[in-house]
Amino acid sequence: MRVAPQDLPSSKFLLWAAAGAYALIGSLISLLTLGPIAAVLSAVVDTGVLLGLTMLVLWIKDTGERYTQTATALAGSGAILMGIALPLLILQAKLGVDGNTLPSLLVLVLMVWNLNVVGHILRHALDTKFFVGLLLSVVYLYVSISVFRAFFSQYATVAAS
Incomplete structure (x- = not known):
């Protein structure tokens, strides 16, 4: 976590590549619980939520010029994790689905790591304290889960049956 989003080149191509990778890997993960169409749609919606909330937070802080680098960092790091x-x-x-397995523990560790990475990126993008970035990363996680539940939970139960 030594690199800040401002260290990335401001490249639309890189943003599209990172967002595409984020959506593709998100689709593969969603295929574990959803059918193919719902999996792709949920990944596209999640990518849209990530990019939209990034734009909103930067707009509120009046740092919209940092959008490309911040969104690239968030999508790229999200795709990697x-x-x-x-x-x-x-x-x-x-x-x-028993939560007492090593993979479950490692997934939880990755989730916490991801929250820290997002917090770090947002801290730099917003010129604020890490706690604020971390808090915003938790808000993003909550919104993302809420959107998924609102639109895709009925498909998850169908695909799992």
Whole structure:
């Protein structure tokens, strides 16, 4: 966590590549509990929530010029961490949903790590304290889960049956 979002090049291509990777890996993870169409839609919606909330937070703080680098950092780091989580989630699915397994613990560790990474990125993007960035990362997680539950929870139960 030594690199800040402002250290990334401000590149629309890099943003699209990072967002695409984030959506692709999100789709693969969603396929574990959803059908193919719902999995892709949930990943696209999650990517939109990530990019939209990033834009909103930067706009509120009047630092919109940092959007490309911040969104690239968030999507890129999210894609990397989801890529690490994917095999653990596959193993977790094969072992069952019991939370007392090593893959479950490692997924929890990755989730906490992700919250810290997002907090670090937002701290730099907003020129604020780490606690504020961390708090915003928890808000993002809550919004993301709420949106998923609102739109896709009925498909998860159908796909799991």
